[in-house]
Amino acid sequence: MNNEDIKTLKNNSFKVWAVFATSIGLVMLGILLVKIGMDGMHRISMQFFTSLPSRRAEEAGIFTAWVGTLWIMGTTALIAIPVGIGAGIYLEEYSKKGWWSSFLEINISNLAGVPSIIYGLLGLEVFVRLLHMGESILAGSFTLALLILPIVIVSTRESIKAVPKTLREASYALGASKWQTVWMQVLPAAAGGVMTGIILALSRAIGETAPLIVVGALTYVPFTPKSVFDSFTVLPIQIFNWVSRPQAEFLVNAAAGIIVLVAITIVMNGSAVLLRNRWQKNVKW
Amino acid sequence: METIRIEKKMKTNTEKQHEIVSAEFMPDENFSTKRKVMNKIETKNVHCWYGDFHVLRDVTIAIEPNTVTALIGPSGCGKSTYLRAFNRMNDLIDGFKLEGDVLIDGKNIYDKQMHVNELRKNVGMVFQKPNPFPKSIYENVAYGLRVNGINDKKVIDETVERSLKQAALWNEVKDNLHKNALGLSGGQQQRLCIARAIAIQPSVILMDEATSALDPISTGKIEDLIAELKKDYTIMIVTHNMQQAVRVSDKTAFFFLGDMVEYNNTKEIFNNPQQEHTRNYVGGRFG
Ligand SMILES: Nc1ncnc2c1ncn2[C@@H]1O[C@H](COP(=O)(O)OP(=O)(O)O)[C@@H](O)[C@H]1O
Ligand SMILES: [Mg+2]
Numbered sequence: 001m002n003n004e005d006i007k008t009l010k011n012n013s014f015k016v017w018a019v020f021a022t023s024i025g026l027v028m029l030g031i032l033l034v035k036i037g038m039d040g041m042h043r044i045s046m047q048f049f050t051s052l053p054s055r056r057a058e059e060a061g062i063f064t065a066w067v068g069t070l071w072i073m074g075t076t077a078l079i080a081i082p083v084g085i086g087a088g089i090y091l092e093e094y095s096k097k098g099w100w101s102s103f104l105e106i107n108i109s110n111l112a113g114v115p116s117i118i119y120g121l122l123g124l125e126v127f128v129r130l131l132h133m134g135e136s137i138l139a140g141s142f143t144l145a146l147l148i149l150p151i152v153i154v155s156t157r158e159s160i161k162a163v164p165k166t167l168r169e170a171s172y173a174l175g176a177s178k179w180q181t182v183w184m185q186v187l188p189a190a191a192g193g194v195m196t197g198i199i200l201a202l203s204r205a206i207g208e209t210a211p212l213i214v215v216g217a218l219t220y221v222p223f224t225p226k227s228v229f230d231s232f233t234v235l236p237i238q239i240f241n242w243v244s245r246p247q248a249e250f251l252v253n254a255a256a257g258i259i260v261l262v263a264i265t266i267v268m269n270g271s272a273v274l275l276r277n278r279w280q281k282n283v284k285w
Numbered sequence: 286m287e288t289i290r291i292e293k294k295m296k297t298n299t300e301k302q303h304e305i306v307s308a309e310f311m312p313d314e315n316f317s318t319k320r321k322v323m324n325k326i327e328t329k330n331v332h333c334w335y336g337d338f339h340v341l342r343d344v345t346i347a348i349e350p351n352t353v354t355a356l357i358g359p360s361g362c363g364k365s366t367y368l369r370a371f372n373r374m375n376d377l378i379d380g381f382k383l384e385g386d387v388l389i390d391g392k393n394i395y396d397k398q399m400h401v402n403e404l405r406k407n408v409g410m411v412f413q414k415p416n417p418f419p420k421s422i423y424e425n426v427a428y429g430l431r432v433n434g435i436n437d438k439k440v441i442d443e444t445v446e447r448s449l450k451q452a453a454l455w456n457e458v459k460d461n462l463h464k465n466a467l468g469l470s471g472g473q474q475q476r477l478c479i480a481r482a483i484a485i486q487p488s489v490i491l492m493d494e495a496t497s498a499l500d501p502i503s504t505g506k507i508e509d510l511i512a513e514l515k516k517d518y519t520i521m522i523v524t525h526n527m528q529q530a531v532r533v534s535d536k537t538a539f540f541f542l543g544d545m546v547e548y549n550n551t552k553e554i555f556n557n558p559q560q561e562h563t564r565n566y567v568g569g570r571f572g
Contacts, residue, residue, distance in 0.1 A: 097379075166416040170478070173372060174429040174485060175406035184432070189419055 033262070040255025048256060052222050053238070057249030062257055065238035067224040068137075068217075069206065072234055075141035076148070076205055081198055084149050085187075088156025088194075093182055112150035119147045120214030128215050135216030138228040143211050148201035155197020159190035192279025196272045203268035207261065209236040235261050323391065325350035325519040326371065326489065331385035333366050335378065340366050344385075344545040346538060350488075353511060353520045355530035355551065358540035358566065364523045367540070368491050371521070372408040373401050389489065406433065409482030409518075413494040415474035417466035417481070422449075422458050425466045425477055429485035444484050452480035453510055472503025479510065483518070490514065492522040496529065508533050527567060531555055539563045 051061025091108075095101040123143030133139040163186050171181040187194075212234060219241040221233040235257060242254035326348040333341040341363045348354050356364040366375060373394065375381045387394050394404050406429075417425050426445045435441065445462070449455040454476040458469070466477055475495060482490060492511075496504040504526075511520060511533045524530050530537055530551060537554040539547045539562070547554060547563045558564045 164416075166412060166414060167418065169374065169377075169412065170416045170418065170481075171428070171432075172377065173374065173405055173410040173412075174432060174481065175402045175404075176428075176432040177402055180432045184428070185418060 036255045036258050036262075040252055040257070040259050043252050043256035044259060048253075053220055053241075057247060057253055060242075060250075060253055062235065062238055062260065064221045064224050065233055065235045065257070066260070068221065068232040069234045071137050071225050071228070071232060072140055072144065072212075073202060073206060075137055075228055076144045077198070077202060079141055079145035080148050080152055080201065083145070084152025084198075084201075085156050085194060087149070088153045088160060089182060089187070091153070092157045092160045093178070093186070108150050108153055112154065116147055116208055117210040117214060119143055120211030122146065123211060123215045134229070135218075135231050136229045137225055137232045139215050140212050140217060140232065140234075141228070143215050144205045144208060147208065147211060148205050151201040151204065152197055155200070156190070156194050159193025159197070160186055162193065163189045192275055196276045196279070199268050199272040199275070203265050203272070206264060206268070207236055209234075209240055212237060213240075323350075324348060324388075325352075325390065326521075327386070327388040328367075328370070329386040329388070331367075331370065331383065331387060333363070333370065333375070333384075334380075334382040335366075336380040340543050341370075341545075342543050346545065346548055348519065348521070348536065350519050351515055351517075352535040353515055353522065353533050355534035355537045356521065356523045356540060357525070357527070357530055357537060358546075360525075362540040363543050364540050365493050367545075368493055368521060368523050369410075371489065371491055372405050372410050374410065376401065406485050407487050408489040408491065409485070409487035411475065411478050411482055411490065411492045411495045414498050415471055415478055417469070417474050417477050419465065419467055421463045422466045422469070422477060423462040426481050426484045429481060433485060448480040448484040449477075451483055451514070452476045453506060453513075454480055470503070472499050472506060475499060475503065475507060476510065479507070479514075483514070488518060490518045490520045492520065494523050494525060497525060504529070527555070527569070539566060541566070 048061045049066065050063050051059060052063055053065075054060040091101065091104060095104070120143060123139060123146070127133045127139040127142045128135060131139075133142070167185055167189060168181055171185045176184070216231070217237050218231050218233050219237055221231065225232050239254050239257040239261065242250040242257065245251075324347040326346075328344055328346050331341060331344045332339065344367060346354075356368060358364055369375045370383060370387055371389065371394070375383070383395065389404075389408065392399065418428060420428075423445055426448050427441045430436075430441055430444055446455065446459075449458060454473060457473060458464075458477075466474065469477060475498075479490075479495075496507050499507070508529060511522070514520060522530075522534065534551045536548065537551040538545055539554060539558075539560070541562045547558060547560045549559075553559075554563060555567050558567055
């Protein structure tokens, strides 16, 4: 065997390994989805979406859970989007390159890797206790907003960075101020990427369970929240609750709940991908 | 040796000119009748640095209004840096430093009182690669007005039409004003950039190799346009195309490795260059 043959062999065996690794992931996911589909699909009906939780499995539904999820996601978005975009703009456009900006940069990347339960503990201490928000939607949303903030900041920065220098120069050359340039040219040009990041961040938040349990989301809520100060539950917690019941009928409910959650996540991630593709196609400088 | 002597001579000439101008007009601010005599643009002993790198050394030039001045010289000799000194575009670069005087209409544009955004409204710029905003044709031209606080639709409509006509683009785009500017051809995009620059009525236009990315026909159109715009504006162009410099410019400045080697009437520079370096360059021996 000469050198070239060895190279080809290595190349091919690596390819086989890569294909194998990818398929394992896909097959596992496929099996999981099929199993859950078989278990829970027949449980999905209008009644399932409109019923309150109940002691009897066949009467129980996810009404309070998905309404709570809507509240939590909406409030989280309202907090995380302006703060995340603002921070991204500041870091990319305004902060002087130096030890301070590198320090911030490293810490933001680190934050993205912190286990979510730590955010829960932080939220419990700061929002629930220190700021007296109680075990409310507000406290849960602030906690989740913190959790996804690094994703929003990083994706905002990346999309702003991808806006070519020539666009900024064109704006400055017409007498536009920095603020006008950022607001009227850079941000709109980066909007596709920023939105993609936001959607991906929210689709991460929607499945989070641990931090919300820590800040005191309830597992049994027989009413829907009226304001951000009310207590709440969310879909993944409802699912968690059903899974931990001994009766098999509740497992059916859990499977149906998982189908709903997975469907939402797929739709969100799918639209993020579509958005990114469209953005990349339309914008060619 | 010779380079230095000539530079010195020229410097004293322009300095004298400036003194005469100042002496004549200082007592009376109302000099509109004699304005023709005054230099539109002057630089006096301008030096530039990127960090420690001394890119331009002691450049002194005086430019009359309603003329086209071509900056020529091999790549990396500092033409763009010099051009961008006039709208302070270099200020955006970390570590850039300029010494000396850059005067437009007799005012030092690097003075503390000079607002850089105001300066850029008076000194328009067209870049090497056409860089329209990823917005409609109409919004591209309107942008300069909008950032200046002009939002009156009628004023904007009129300005868009006038600017596009002046840039010889109106007939091609008048039915598609709200289409995305990125759909235009390269030559059209560059004329749109010119329209965008003149919409805010500057008095100086800077063009940095504005035709180098274009085909010969588009280039010809833009050259015709420069000749036309000269009536209303003072224009400085950077070009690597010697024929273009001959065709469109009145004066030419030859730069070499950060020095402004020779500045004279374009005819003189190309037919009767005084410096060895200029002779070699316009004769095409390096480039
Ligand atoms: N932003 C910058 N930072 C450091 N050096 C630069 C920068 N821009 C240009 N230069 C250097 O300055 C010199 C002059 O550049 P430039 O004015 O662009 O020349 P030209 O337009 O004549 O080709 C070149 O050597 C170039 O490498
Ligand atoms: Mg250049």
